[in-house]
Amino acid sequence: MPELKRFIRLCVATAIGLVVLMLISSVVMEFWVDFYARDYGGLGVVMAIFFWIGLSSTVIVASASLCPALAVRRHRR
Numbered sequence: 893m894p895e896l897k898r899f900i901r902l903c904v905a906t907a908i909g910l911v912v913l914m915l916i917s918s919v920v921m922e923f924w925v926d927f928y929a930r931d932y933g934g935l936g937v938v939m940a941i942f943f944w945i946g947l948s949s950t951v952i953v954a955s956a957s958l959c960p961a962l963a964v965r966r967h968r969r
Contacts, residue, residue, distance in 0.1 A: 902959040909951040917944060 899962030921944065 905955040909955050
């Protein structure tokens with residue numbers, strides 16, 4: 893059962909990070925895509941989406957790597 897708690901914490905941390913990224917993206921993404929599209933055209937749109945995918949991947953990897961470290965730290969107490 894303690895292993896399940898670790899996975900639930902990981903899922904919650906990842907979900908919170910992605911929801912925050914989605915909220916930020918709903919405001920910023922329009923301007924970001926327009927900025928890149930103005931300079932680079934269709935390739936700029938692809939670049940903006942690529943960077944957004946990179947940011948969301950960073951959130952997933954960061955939460956997946958931080959949660960086990962925090963669990964070990966919590967277990968030592």
